[in-house]
Each structure stands twice: as C-alpha cells, then as structure tokens.
Amino acid sequence: xxxxxxxxKVDAIETVNILNGARNFFFVLAIAGLLCTLAIMILSxxxxxxxxxxxxxxxxxSKQMSCGAGSCALPEEKTPDQPQENSKASDQNKDxxxxxxxxxxxxxxxxxxxxKAAEDEADAQKNAEETAEKQAEDLSxxxxxxxxxxxSQAAEAVEQLDKxxxxxxxxxxxxxxxxxxxxxxxxxxxxxxxxxxxSEDQMKGEQEAPKPAWQLGFKKAEVVxxxxxxxxxxxxxxxxxxxxxxxxxxxxxxxxxxxxxTSSVLFAGAAVVFFFPWQIPFSELYIAGAxxxxxxxxIFEKISSLNWIDVIIGSLRYAGLWLLVFVLxxxxxxxxxxxxxxxxxxxxxxSG
Numbered sequence: 510x511x512x513x514x515x516x517x518k519v520d521a522i523e524t525v526n527i528l529n530g531a532r533n534f535f536f537v538l539a540i541a542g543l544l545c546t547l548a549i550m551i552l553s554x555x556x557x558x559x560x561x562x563x564x565x566x567x568x569x570x571s572k573q574m575s576c577g578a579g580s581c582a583l584p585e586e587k588t589p590d591q592p593q594e595n596s597k598a599s600d601q602n603k604d605x606x607x608x609x610x611x612x613x614x615x616x617x618x619x620x621x622x623x624x625k626a627a628e629d630e631a632d633a634q635k636n637a638e639e640t641a642e643k644q645a646e647d648l649s650x651x652x653x654x655x656x657x658x659x660x661s662q663a664a665e666a667v668e669q670l671d672k673x674x675x676x677x678x679x680x681x682x683x684x685x686x687x688x689x690x691x692x693x694x695x696x697x698x699x700x701x702x703x704x705x706x707x708s709e710d711q712m713k714g715e716q717e718a719p720k721p722a723w724q725l726g727f728k729k730a731e732v733v734x735x736x737x738x739x740x741x742x743x744x745x746x747x748x749x750x751x752x753x754x755x756x757x758x759x760x761x762x763x764x765x766x767x768x769x770x771t772s773s774v775l776f777a778g779a780a781v782v783f784f785f786p787w788q789i790p791f792s793e794l795y796i797a798g799a800x801x802x803x804x805x806x807x808i809f810e811k812i813s814s815l816n817w818i819d820v821i822i823g824s825l826r827y828a829g830l831w832l833l834v835f836v837l838x839x840x841x842x843x844x845x846x847x848x849x850x851x852x853x854x855x856x857x858x859x860s861g
Contacts (some may be wrong), residue, residue, distance in 0.1 A: 521762030522856060528755045530848050535748040536842045539780075542741035543835055546801050549734050550827065552725055553806040559724040615720035731803040738786075738800050745784060745838065749777035753846055759848070765855050769848035776841035784834045 552558050752774045759770055786800040805827070815823065 518593050524758050528751050532751040535744045539741050539744035544735040549730050555853045557724050698728040745781045752777045764852045766851035769844045773841045773844035780834050781838040792804040799834045
C-alpha cells in the first residue's frame with residue numbers, strides 16, 4: 510500500500526469519526542425535541558393546559574390546517590390589543606370624516622338657532638311623554654300586584670272558614686298559616702335578590718369545580734412547542750446531511766458498507782419530509798406534516814369528542830405521523846451505526 514493511500518485512509522477515518530459524533534449529537538437533539546412535542550400534546554389531551562388558542566397569535570400564516578381526509582377550520586386568531594386598535598382606527602376615521610364636511614353646512618347650521626330650539630323642545634316633550642308612560646306602567650303593575658294579593662288573602666280566608674266548618678282545630682290552622690307565611694317570605698326574598706348575586710353564585714360554583722393539581726399556561730406551552738419544533742427540524746436536516754456526507758466519504762475512500770449508509774440517508778431524508786409542516790404552504794390541500802403547531806393544541810384536545818371516523822383521521826394525523834418520523838429517525842441511526850461498525854472492522858480498528 511502506497512503512502513498516499515495510507516494518508517487517504519487516515520483522513521477518511523478521521524472524517525468518519527467527526528461525522529459520527531455530529532450525527533449522534535443531532536440524533537439526540539431530534540429525539541429530545543420529538544419527545545417534548547409529544548409531551549405537550551399529551552398534556553393538552555389530559556386538560557393540563559390552561560387557556561385557548563384564540564387568545565394568541567402564532568408565527569404561522571395559515572388559518573386552516575388539514576386533517577388527512579378533511580380540513581379542520583379554525584377561528585381567526587385575535588389578540589387582546591386588536592379591539593383597541595380597531596376602535597382607535599374607527600375614531601380616527603370618524604374624525605377625518607367630520608373634518609372633510611363642507612363649510613357650507615356648518616354655516617347653515619349656525620344661522621338657524623330657531624330650528625335648534627324647536628328640536629330641543631320636541632326632544633324634551635318626547636322625554637316627558639316617555640317618563641309618563643313608564644310611571645303609568647309602574648303604577649298599573651303595582652295595582653295588579655295589590656289585586657292579586659287581595660285575591661289570595663280572600664281565598665285563604667275562605668279556606669280557613671271551610672276548615673272551621675269541617676271541625677278542624679284552630680292550632681292546625683295557625684300552623685298551616687305560619688308555614689304558608691314562611692314559604693311566601695322565602696319566595697319574596699329569593700325574588701328580591703338581584704340577578705348579579707345569582708350570577709356570582711353560579712360563577713363561584715363553576716370555580717369550585719375540581720381542577721387538575723398542575724396546569725401549564727398556553728403561552729408557555731406555545732413557547733416550548735415552537736422551540737421544540739425548531740430544534741427537531743434543524744436537527745433532522747443536519748442529521749440527514751451528516752449521513753449524506755458519510756456516504757460521500759465512503760464512496761471516495763472505498764470504505765464499504767454502502768447498503769447501510771445509503772438506507773440511513775433515505776430514512777433521514779424521509780423523516781425530514783414527513784416532519785415538515787406542509788399544512789402551512791399548502792393549506793388548501795389535504796397535506797399535513799408531523800410538526801405540531803400551537804393552534805393544534807385545541808384540536809387535539811377535542812378529538813375524543815368527535816365521531817369515530819374523525820377520531821381515526823385525527824389519530825393518524827397527530828399520532829401516526831409523529832410515530833412515523835420517530836421510527837424513521839431511529840432506523841436511520843441504527844443503519845448509520847452499523848455502517849460505522851463495518852468500516853471500523855474493515856480498517857482493522859476493532860476486532861471481530
């Protein structure tokens with residue numbers, strides 16, 4: 510063996526060792542990121558994420574994502590600052606319209622004080638008529654209530670007389686009267702309570718409902734999910750690049766093991782393709798990637814309440830694609846490690 514061949518083999522072995530270390534590093538990052546995304550989805554399914562996707566804005570431009578054979582339409586995301594901005598914009602539009610009014614109308618309005626006085630008088634008369642009508646309605650309602658009370662008292666008196674004639678004792682009559690008075694007083698107290706108190710009681714009852722001991726805020730879940738997606742995506746890209754560079758080194762230095770390293774490149778490339786969020790650039794097509802977006806948290810939480818067809822489609826979309834990417838990455842790493850082992854045996858670095 511010539512000196513040049515020996516030098517080439519040594520350089521190839523050093524390159525293989527560097528690529529092997531880089532590949533292992535990016536593999537660990539990709540697996541850790543995938544597990545983090547899965548943990549966020551499991552927490553959302555268990556109801557441990559507080560908040561809603563409609564209260565936040567996301568980094569993705571698409572407003573609709575595809576779920577296999579059907580699209581899951583989502584409401585438009587709005588931030589708490591949008592209503593204020595809209596109100597400010599409307600106020601500015603009103604001010605500009607008011608400034609663009611012609612000056613002739615202002616002159617005409619300023620030159621007719623009699624018309625303004627007549628309009629004010631008409632408004633005052635209308636207000637007085639409305640108040641009078643309201644007072645009349647209130648009086649009529651009070652009169653009706655008083656008449657109903659008188660009728661009820663007369664009916665009670667007739668019942669008592671009938672009971673006396675039938676031989677019932679006065680003690681039982683008094684007890685029944687006291688019970689009826691207590692019931693009527695309770696009804697009046699409940700009716701006199703304002704609606705605000707009843708609504709507050711309902712809110713307290715809802716707040717006292719059992720909640721999970723620990724919850725993750727939606728904003729924090731969004732940050733963790735975005736970071737994990739970025740780590741997984743770029744780790745898979747560099748992982749596939751390291752496998753491809755190992756293939757080039759193996760071909761140029763005639764190291765062998767081409768079947769293993771070629772299959773590793775294919776598995777790694779397929780993992781990148783299936784993980785890419787195709788639902789963002791192709792929102793109108795029935796194409797989706799394994800990458801979980803923050804808006805998918807609400808959809809994943811509601812999958813269990815759908816019919817069985819939607820449950821199957823959603824499970825394939827959210828669990829099947831993730832599992833496919835995970836398995837492809839594992840297979841790529843296994844083939845790359847077996848290639849490294851074959852190369853080391855061929856070069857005499859390890860025995861066996």
